[in-house]
Amino acid sequence: MELDKLKKLQIPAIAGWISVASGLFTLLLLNISMLTNNSILFEYFSLILGIGFIFAWPAIFSKKSRFLGVWALGIILFLIIFLFNIFFLSWIIVPFP
Protein backbone atom coordinates (compact mmCIF):
# COMPACT_ATOMS: atom_id res chain seq x y z
CA MET A 1 0.00 0.00 0.00
CA GLU A 2 2.83 2.36 0.99
CA LEU A 3 4.77 1.31 -2.10
CA ASP A 4 1.79 2.09 -4.33
CA LYS A 5 1.46 5.51 -2.76
CA LEU A 6 5.18 6.12 -3.29
CA LYS A 7 4.94 5.05 -6.95
CA LYS A 8 1.97 7.37 -7.49
CA LEU A 9 3.97 10.20 -6.03
CA GLN A 10 7.09 9.47 -8.09
CA ILE A 11 5.60 8.83 -11.57
CA PRO A 12 4.77 12.51 -12.29
CA ALA A 13 8.22 13.54 -11.03
CA ILE A 14 9.92 10.99 -13.28
CA ALA A 15 7.78 12.12 -16.22
CA GLY A 16 8.72 15.74 -15.40
CA TRP A 17 12.41 14.98 -15.37
CA ILE A 18 12.10 13.05 -18.66
CA SER A 19 10.38 16.01 -20.30
CA VAL A 20 13.01 18.46 -18.96
CA ALA A 21 15.78 16.14 -20.18
CA SER A 22 14.10 15.95 -23.64
CA GLY A 23 13.91 19.74 -23.80
CA LEU A 24 17.55 20.12 -22.78
CA PHE A 25 18.64 17.45 -25.26
CA THR A 26 16.80 19.28 -28.06
CA LEU A 27 18.49 22.52 -27.00
CA LEU A 28 21.84 20.73 -27.08
CA LEU A 29 21.12 19.38 -30.59
CA LEU A 30 20.16 22.89 -31.68
CA ASN A 31 23.45 24.27 -30.35
CA ILE A 32 25.43 21.53 -32.10
CA SER A 33 23.51 22.19 -35.34
CA MET A 34 24.29 25.90 -35.18
CA LEU A 35 27.94 25.44 -34.28
CA THR A 36 28.57 22.85 -36.99
CA ASN A 37 26.19 24.28 -39.62
CA ASN A 38 24.63 20.83 -39.84
CA SER A 39 20.89 20.88 -40.38
CA ILE A 40 20.53 17.06 -40.42
CA LEU A 41 20.01 17.13 -36.66
CA PHE A 42 16.82 19.16 -37.18
CA GLU A 43 15.13 15.93 -38.30
CA TYR A 44 15.14 14.62 -34.72
CA PHE A 45 13.77 17.82 -33.21
CA SER A 46 10.09 17.05 -33.60
CA LEU A 47 10.47 13.51 -32.19
CA ILE A 48 12.36 14.57 -29.07
CA LEU A 49 10.19 17.64 -28.59
CA GLY A 50 7.10 15.42 -28.91
CA ILE A 51 8.38 13.11 -26.16
CA GLY A 52 9.09 16.10 -23.94
CA PHE A 53 5.64 17.57 -24.62
CA ILE A 54 3.82 14.32 -23.76
CA PHE A 55 5.76 13.71 -20.55
CA ALA A 56 5.33 17.28 -19.36
CA TRP A 57 1.57 16.90 -18.75
CA PRO A 58 1.60 14.22 -15.98
CA ALA A 59 4.14 16.41 -14.19
CA ILE A 60 1.98 19.50 -14.55
CA PHE A 61 -1.07 17.86 -12.96
CA SER A 62 0.87 16.84 -9.86
CA LYS A 63 1.44 19.62 -7.36
CA LYS A 64 4.89 18.45 -6.26
CA SER A 65 6.36 18.13 -9.77
CA ARG A 66 4.46 20.96 -11.44
CA PHE A 67 7.56 23.12 -11.77
CA LEU A 68 9.26 20.37 -13.83
CA GLY A 69 6.36 20.26 -16.27
CA VAL A 70 6.26 24.03 -16.54
CA TRP A 71 10.01 24.11 -17.01
CA ALA A 72 9.88 21.53 -19.82
CA LEU A 73 6.96 23.28 -21.52
CA GLY A 74 8.91 26.55 -21.21
CA ILE A 75 11.88 25.05 -23.03
CA ILE A 76 9.57 23.56 -25.71
CA LEU A 77 7.80 26.91 -26.15
CA PHE A 78 11.16 28.67 -26.44
CA LEU A 79 12.27 26.20 -29.13
CA ILE A 80 9.04 26.63 -31.10
CA ILE A 81 9.30 30.43 -30.92
CA PHE A 82 12.98 30.19 -31.93
CA LEU A 83 12.29 27.98 -34.95
CA PHE A 84 9.35 30.13 -36.05
CA ASN A 85 11.42 33.32 -35.71
CA ILE A 86 14.41 31.92 -37.57
CA PHE A 87 12.20 30.61 -40.37
CA PHE A 88 10.29 33.89 -40.69
CA LEU A 89 13.34 36.16 -40.38
CA SER A 90 15.33 34.06 -42.87
CA TRP A 91 12.78 35.06 -45.52
CA ILE A 92 13.57 38.69 -44.80
CA ILE A 93 17.35 38.64 -44.47
CA VAL A 94 18.34 36.15 -47.14
CA PRO A 95 17.38 37.62 -50.51
CA PHE A 96 18.26 34.60 -52.61
CA PRO A 97 15.57 32.32 -54.03
Place this chain on the structure above:
Amino acid sequence: MDEYEKLIANSKKQQLSDSQQQKLNQQMKRTVSLSKMKLMVGTITIILMILPVSYIFTFLYYAFGTKSTTLMDVTSQTLYVTEPNTSLEEIEFDMEFSPFSMQLQFEQYKRIGKEDYTVNTYDMRYTLGNLTSKEVNSRLERAQRKNPNETSPWLTHPKNQSDVDTWREWEVLRGLPDETVVEAYISLHDLHTVDEIRRSFANVDVVWAAVDTGVEEKNLSKDGDVVSPIGYPVQVDNTTWSPFRDAYSNEQVFIDILNYIVQYEDLATKVSSHKNLKLQERIDYINKNGIKTYGVVVTGPKNEIEKLEDINLIRKIKLGEVKLWNWTN
Protein backbone atom coordinates in the same frame (compact mmCIF):
# COMPACT_ATOMS: atom_id res chain seq x y z
CA MET B 1 13.01 21.02 41.52
CA ASP B 2 14.37 24.38 40.56
CA GLU B 3 13.54 26.26 37.37
CA TYR B 4 16.64 25.11 35.52
CA GLU B 5 15.92 21.40 36.06
CA LYS B 6 12.33 21.96 34.85
CA LEU B 7 13.60 23.51 31.64
CA ILE B 8 15.97 20.58 31.00
CA ALA B 9 13.21 18.08 31.66
CA ASN B 10 10.84 19.85 29.18
CA SER B 11 13.41 20.00 26.43
CA LYS B 12 14.18 16.28 26.87
CA LYS B 13 10.47 15.58 26.39
CA GLN B 14 10.40 17.63 23.14
CA GLN B 15 13.44 15.86 21.67
CA LEU B 16 12.64 13.63 18.70
CA SER B 17 13.21 9.98 18.76
CA ASP B 18 16.23 8.61 16.83
CA SER B 19 14.14 7.21 13.98
CA GLN B 20 12.29 10.49 13.58
CA GLN B 21 15.61 12.37 13.55
CA GLN B 22 16.99 10.02 10.88
CA LYS B 23 13.91 10.52 8.72
CA LEU B 24 14.19 14.28 9.02
CA ASN B 25 17.87 14.17 8.07
CA GLN B 26 17.08 12.05 5.00
CA GLN B 27 14.36 14.47 3.94
CA MET B 28 16.71 17.40 4.36
CA LYS B 29 19.41 15.65 2.34
CA ARG B 30 16.90 14.87 -0.42
CA THR B 31 15.68 18.47 -0.49
CA VAL B 32 19.25 19.81 -0.64
CA SER B 33 20.24 17.42 -3.45
CA LEU B 34 17.03 18.27 -5.35
CA SER B 35 17.77 21.98 -5.02
CA LYS B 36 21.31 21.41 -6.25
CA MET B 37 19.99 19.43 -9.22
CA LYS B 38 17.45 22.15 -10.06
CA LEU B 39 20.18 24.78 -9.90
CA MET B 40 22.44 22.69 -12.15
CA VAL B 41 19.73 21.99 -14.73
CA GLY B 42 18.67 25.64 -14.62
CA THR B 43 22.25 26.72 -15.32
CA ILE B 44 22.52 24.23 -18.19
CA THR B 45 19.24 25.53 -19.65
CA ILE B 46 20.46 29.12 -19.56
CA ILE B 47 23.84 28.19 -21.08
CA LEU B 48 22.14 26.25 -23.89
CA MET B 49 19.84 29.18 -24.60
CA ILE B 50 22.67 31.70 -25.10
CA LEU B 51 23.45 30.65 -28.69
CA PRO B 52 19.83 30.48 -29.95
CA VAL B 53 19.04 33.84 -28.33
CA SER B 54 22.09 35.44 -29.94
CA TYR B 55 20.97 34.01 -33.31
CA ILE B 56 17.50 35.51 -32.85
CA PHE B 57 19.07 38.85 -31.93
CA THR B 58 21.37 38.66 -34.99
CA PHE B 59 18.53 37.79 -37.36
CA LEU B 60 16.35 40.57 -35.91
CA TYR B 61 19.23 43.05 -36.36
CA TYR B 62 19.80 42.08 -40.02
CA ALA B 63 16.06 42.10 -40.70
CA PHE B 64 15.07 45.37 -39.01
CA GLY B 65 18.35 47.15 -38.08
CA THR B 66 21.05 47.43 -40.70
CA LYS B 67 19.54 45.11 -43.27
CA SER B 68 21.63 42.31 -44.75
CA THR B 69 20.40 43.32 -48.20
CA THR B 70 21.62 46.89 -47.60
CA LEU B 71 25.09 45.63 -46.69
CA MET B 72 25.09 43.45 -49.78
CA ASP B 73 23.93 46.27 -52.06
CA VAL B 74 26.43 48.79 -50.67
CA THR B 75 29.20 46.24 -51.11
CA SER B 76 28.34 45.31 -54.69
CA GLN B 77 27.52 48.83 -55.87
CA THR B 78 30.72 50.22 -54.35
CA LEU B 79 32.76 47.63 -56.24
CA TYR B 80 30.97 48.45 -59.53
CA VAL B 81 31.97 52.12 -59.33
CA THR B 82 35.43 51.82 -57.73
CA GLU B 83 36.94 48.79 -59.47
CA PRO B 84 37.39 49.40 -63.21
CA ASN B 85 35.94 46.84 -65.60
CA THR B 86 34.49 44.49 -63.01
CA SER B 87 31.11 42.86 -62.56
CA LEU B 88 29.45 40.65 -59.97
CA GLU B 89 26.87 37.89 -59.98
CA GLU B 90 24.85 38.97 -56.96
CA ILE B 91 22.53 36.01 -57.18
CA GLU B 92 25.52 33.73 -56.60
CA PHE B 93 26.66 35.52 -53.43
CA ASP B 94 27.15 33.21 -50.49
CA MET B 95 25.60 34.69 -47.34
CA GLU B 96 26.05 33.11 -43.92
CA PHE B 97 25.15 34.23 -40.44
CA SER B 98 26.80 33.55 -37.10
CA PRO B 99 26.11 35.26 -33.75
CA PHE B 100 26.32 39.05 -34.26
CA SER B 101 27.96 38.73 -37.65
CA MET B 102 27.33 38.10 -41.32
CA GLN B 103 29.68 36.63 -43.88
CA LEU B 104 29.52 37.41 -47.57
CA GLN B 105 31.53 35.47 -50.13
CA PHE B 106 31.47 36.17 -53.83
CA GLU B 107 33.47 36.28 -57.01
CA GLN B 108 34.31 39.29 -59.15
CA TYR B 109 34.62 39.11 -62.92
CA LYS B 110 36.43 41.07 -65.61
CA ARG B 111 35.49 41.31 -69.27
CA ILE B 112 38.54 40.46 -71.36
CA GLY B 113 37.72 40.16 -75.04
CA LYS B 114 34.22 38.74 -75.27
CA GLU B 115 34.32 36.64 -72.10
CA ASP B 116 34.05 37.29 -68.38
CA TYR B 117 36.85 35.83 -66.25
CA THR B 118 36.88 35.39 -62.49
CA VAL B 119 39.55 37.71 -61.17
CA ASN B 120 38.92 38.12 -57.45
CA THR B 121 37.28 36.13 -54.68
CA TYR B 122 35.99 38.22 -51.79
CA ASP B 123 35.38 37.05 -48.24
CA MET B 124 33.76 39.82 -46.19
CA ARG B 125 32.76 39.55 -42.54
CA TYR B 126 30.45 42.14 -41.04
CA THR B 127 30.07 42.40 -37.28
CA LEU B 128 26.56 43.83 -37.02
CA GLY B 129 26.76 46.83 -39.42
CA ASN B 130 30.55 47.17 -39.63
CA LEU B 131 32.93 45.52 -42.05
CA THR B 132 35.45 43.90 -39.72
CA SER B 133 37.29 41.58 -42.05
CA LYS B 134 37.96 41.69 -45.78
CA GLU B 135 39.95 39.08 -47.64
CA VAL B 136 40.53 39.30 -51.37
CA ASN B 137 42.13 36.45 -53.26
CA SER B 138 43.24 37.88 -56.56
CA ARG B 139 43.95 35.97 -59.74
CA LEU B 140 44.98 39.10 -61.60
CA GLU B 141 48.30 38.96 -63.38
CA ARG B 142 48.58 42.73 -63.49
CA ALA B 143 47.10 44.30 -60.38
CA GLN B 144 47.03 47.96 -59.39
CA ARG B 145 48.94 49.17 -56.32
CA LYS B 146 47.37 48.23 -53.01
CA ASN B 147 48.14 51.63 -51.52
CA PRO B 148 47.36 54.14 -54.25
CA ASN B 149 48.96 57.59 -54.30
CA GLU B 150 48.23 60.71 -56.38
CA THR B 151 49.97 59.47 -59.52
CA SER B 152 49.68 55.68 -59.33
CA PRO B 153 46.19 55.06 -60.83
CA TRP B 154 46.25 53.58 -64.32
CA LEU B 155 43.61 56.07 -65.43
CA THR B 156 44.72 59.65 -64.91
CA HIS B 157 43.22 63.07 -65.52
CA PRO B 158 44.76 65.12 -68.42
CA LYS B 159 46.15 67.64 -65.94
CA ASN B 160 47.57 65.05 -63.55
CA GLN B 161 50.96 63.38 -63.49
CA SER B 162 51.07 59.62 -64.11
CA ASP B 163 53.48 56.85 -63.17
CA VAL B 164 52.48 54.90 -66.28
CA ASP B 165 55.26 54.40 -68.84
CA THR B 166 53.23 54.56 -72.05
CA TRP B 167 56.13 53.90 -74.41
CA ARG B 168 56.93 50.66 -72.61
CA GLU B 169 53.26 49.60 -72.63
CA TRP B 170 53.00 50.05 -76.42
CA GLU B 171 56.17 47.97 -76.75
CA VAL B 172 54.69 45.21 -74.60
CA LEU B 173 51.49 45.31 -76.66
CA ARG B 174 53.42 45.00 -79.92
CA GLY B 175 55.23 41.95 -78.52
CA LEU B 176 52.02 40.05 -77.78
CA PRO B 177 50.84 37.32 -80.18
CA ASP B 178 48.11 38.32 -82.63
CA GLU B 179 45.81 35.60 -81.25
CA THR B 180 45.27 37.35 -77.96
CA VAL B 181 42.66 39.70 -76.54
CA VAL B 182 43.73 42.54 -74.31
CA GLU B 183 42.32 44.79 -71.61
CA ALA B 184 43.76 48.30 -71.75
CA TYR B 185 43.44 51.36 -69.50
CA ILE B 186 43.44 54.46 -71.65
CA SER B 187 43.88 57.97 -70.28
CA LEU B 188 42.77 60.76 -72.61
CA HIS B 189 44.24 64.14 -73.53
CA ASP B 190 40.98 65.87 -72.76
CA LEU B 191 37.57 65.37 -71.18
CA HIS B 192 34.93 63.75 -73.41
CA THR B 193 31.49 62.26 -73.22
CA VAL B 194 31.41 58.48 -73.19
CA ASP B 195 29.49 58.40 -76.48
CA GLU B 196 32.24 60.37 -78.21
CA ILE B 197 34.82 57.87 -77.01
CA ARG B 198 32.71 54.89 -78.07
CA ARG B 199 32.39 56.33 -81.55
CA SER B 200 36.14 56.98 -81.74
CA PHE B 201 37.06 53.47 -80.48
CA ALA B 202 34.72 51.65 -82.83
CA ASN B 203 36.52 48.33 -83.23
CA VAL B 204 37.09 47.63 -79.54
CA ASP B 205 34.67 47.43 -76.63
CA VAL B 206 34.68 50.36 -74.23
CA VAL B 207 33.75 48.62 -70.98
CA TRP B 208 34.26 51.14 -68.16
CA ALA B 209 34.60 54.91 -68.02
CA ALA B 210 36.30 56.94 -65.29
CA VAL B 211 34.30 60.04 -64.48
CA ASP B 212 35.75 63.48 -63.79
CA THR B 213 34.53 64.37 -60.31
CA GLY B 214 36.66 67.46 -59.73
CA VAL B 215 39.31 65.78 -57.58
CA GLU B 216 41.22 63.90 -60.27
CA GLU B 217 43.45 66.79 -61.36
CA LYS B 218 45.60 66.03 -58.36
CA ASN B 219 43.80 62.96 -57.01
CA LEU B 220 43.44 64.87 -53.78
CA SER B 221 40.21 65.87 -52.08
CA LYS B 222 39.56 69.36 -50.67
CA ASP B 223 40.84 68.04 -47.34
CA GLY B 224 44.07 66.84 -48.98
CA ASP B 225 43.20 63.13 -48.81
CA VAL B 226 44.31 60.83 -51.62
CA VAL B 227 41.42 59.67 -53.81
CA SER B 228 41.25 57.22 -56.71
CA PRO B 229 39.18 57.10 -59.90
CA ILE B 230 35.51 56.22 -59.81
CA GLY B 231 33.37 55.45 -62.82
CA TYR B 232 30.79 53.11 -64.25
CA PRO B 233 30.36 50.18 -66.65
CA VAL B 234 29.51 51.45 -70.09
CA GLN B 235 28.11 48.42 -71.82
CA VAL B 236 24.70 46.82 -71.50
CA ASP B 237 24.72 44.55 -68.47
CA ASN B 238 22.20 41.72 -68.38
CA THR B 239 23.59 40.08 -65.26
CA THR B 240 20.81 39.09 -62.86
CA TRP B 241 20.40 41.67 -60.05
CA SER B 242 23.02 43.98 -61.57
CA PRO B 243 22.11 47.62 -60.85
CA PHE B 244 22.80 48.31 -64.53
CA ARG B 245 20.42 45.64 -65.80
CA ASP B 246 17.74 47.07 -68.11
CA ALA B 247 19.02 50.56 -67.33
CA TYR B 248 17.80 53.36 -69.56
CA SER B 249 21.05 55.20 -68.90
CA ASN B 250 24.12 53.78 -67.16
CA GLU B 251 25.13 57.36 -66.32
CA GLN B 252 21.93 57.83 -64.34
CA VAL B 253 22.43 54.51 -62.54
CA PHE B 254 25.96 55.65 -61.67
CA ILE B 255 24.61 58.85 -60.10
CA ASP B 256 21.92 56.85 -58.26
CA ILE B 257 24.60 54.52 -56.89
CA LEU B 258 26.69 57.44 -55.63
CA ASN B 259 23.63 58.98 -53.96
CA TYR B 260 22.89 55.63 -52.32
CA ILE B 261 26.35 54.66 -51.08
CA VAL B 262 27.09 58.17 -49.78
CA GLN B 263 24.72 57.30 -46.91
CA TYR B 264 27.07 54.44 -45.99
CA GLU B 265 30.35 56.07 -46.96
CA ASP B 266 32.40 54.58 -44.12
CA LEU B 267 31.33 51.10 -45.10
CA ALA B 268 31.82 51.81 -48.82
CA THR B 269 35.36 53.11 -48.16
CA LYS B 270 36.23 49.93 -46.26
CA VAL B 271 34.77 47.78 -49.04
CA SER B 272 36.68 49.54 -51.83
CA SER B 273 40.42 49.40 -52.35
CA HIS B 274 40.49 53.20 -52.26
CA LYS B 275 41.88 55.10 -49.30
CA ASN B 276 39.07 57.66 -49.41
CA LEU B 277 35.93 58.11 -51.47
CA LYS B 278 34.86 61.68 -50.55
CA LEU B 279 31.54 61.04 -52.24
CA GLN B 280 29.55 64.14 -51.26
CA GLU B 281 32.23 66.43 -52.72
CA ARG B 282 32.23 64.42 -55.95
CA ILE B 283 28.43 64.19 -56.22
CA ASP B 284 28.20 67.97 -55.88
CA TYR B 285 30.74 68.38 -58.70
CA ILE B 286 28.92 65.93 -61.00
CA ASN B 287 25.57 67.61 -60.33
CA LYS B 288 27.11 70.94 -61.30
CA ASN B 289 29.27 69.88 -64.26
CA GLY B 290 27.67 66.73 -65.64
CA ILE B 291 29.41 63.50 -66.54
CA LYS B 292 32.62 63.67 -68.57
CA THR B 293 35.26 61.00 -68.84
CA TYR B 294 39.03 61.40 -68.78
CA GLY B 295 39.87 57.72 -69.19
CA VAL B 296 38.30 54.45 -70.23
CA VAL B 297 38.95 50.75 -70.02
CA VAL B 298 38.74 49.00 -73.37
CA THR B 299 39.05 45.41 -74.43
CA GLY B 300 39.54 43.85 -77.81
CA PRO B 301 41.91 41.95 -80.09
CA LYS B 302 45.55 42.88 -79.67
CA ASN B 303 45.73 44.23 -83.25
CA GLU B 304 42.73 46.51 -82.78
CA ILE B 305 44.11 47.89 -79.51
CA GLU B 306 47.42 48.49 -81.27
CA LYS B 307 45.66 50.54 -83.96
CA LEU B 308 44.45 52.95 -81.23
CA GLU B 309 48.00 54.35 -81.14
CA ASP B 310 47.12 56.32 -84.27
CA ILE B 311 44.21 58.04 -82.56
CA ASN B 312 45.42 61.29 -81.10
CA LEU B 313 42.94 61.19 -78.21
CA ILE B 314 45.16 58.91 -76.18
CA ARG B 315 47.57 60.35 -73.62
CA LYS B 316 48.53 57.24 -71.65
CA ILE B 317 47.91 53.52 -72.01
CA LYS B 318 48.39 50.74 -69.50
CA LEU B 319 47.85 47.10 -70.37
CA GLY B 320 45.70 45.04 -68.04
CA GLU B 321 44.92 41.36 -68.45
CA VAL B 322 45.71 39.39 -71.60
CA LYS B 323 43.86 36.22 -72.65
CA LEU B 324 43.84 33.85 -75.58
CA TRP B 325 41.62 34.70 -78.53
CA ASN B 326 37.89 34.74 -77.76
CA TRP B 327 36.78 37.61 -79.99
CA THR B 328 33.76 35.87 -81.49
CA ASN B 329 30.14 36.89 -81.50
